[in-house]
Amino acid sequence: MSKVPIVEADLHAYVDGQLPSGRRSEVEAYLAAHADDAARVAAYAEQKRALHGLYDAVMDEPVPERLRLPPTPGAGQRWLGWRAAAVVAWMAVGGVIGWSLKPGSAPIAPDTETLARRAAVAHAVYSPEVRHPVEVGADQEQHLVAWLSKRLGGQIKAPVLTEEGYALVGGRLLADEAGPAAQFMYENARGQRLTLYVRRRDAEAGETAFRFAQEGPVGVFYWIDRDFGYALSGAMAREDLQRVAHAVYRQLNE
Incomplete structure (x- = not known):
């Protein structure tokens, strides 16, 4: 060896x-x-x-016209490299066109669409983590909430979901295109995890009722209420996720 x-x-x-x-x-x-x-x-x-x-x-979708540049004469393979780089950059900034709402849902504003997409990606990235699923654990909940509230510029809180069968694991600070965002993670006795994504709402976005998006195995219920946008994500049946989302909404509006 x-x-x-x-x-x-x-x-x-x-x-x-x-x-x-x-x-x-x-x-x-x-x-x-x-x-x-x-x-x-x-x-x-x-x-x-x-x-x-x-x-x-997404990789099978055409490159958006806004990212297409006319190739210079003789550019050949260099143009192919530019095009591939444009695809990667386009995905990185959140312009993924593979996102779709559940059939029958109404069109959504770009701000809320981005909220749902970013919440789903953050859930897919962090929920499988074994050793480092969160930055700050539930044993420091008061510090966690105070820290994230300060970074987001407004009072937020971690809902208590014990009646729904979930315990707080902890949370972390994330980078959103609009500024800092927070993620709270919850887990049930079977090890199934939910994440609540919170960010400041766009200045021009109005309040919205619950909406639902599904991307692959990850479902997202999301809404905008007062100063923040919220998105609850989980790989589970829609009705189960909706039940927990309503509990979150009630606590945030007490």
């Missing part, structure tokens, strides 16, 4: 299938002897599957 130590880059390359066979065998032997790292690698793999489920279809 090689004496070269296993580093973080090896673990990510293992998940991405980028290791040569010899190094892959070494990593597998290492993971068999290190349960914590094996659990982390499993979480990375689950994140990868979730993100593929959300966005693989």
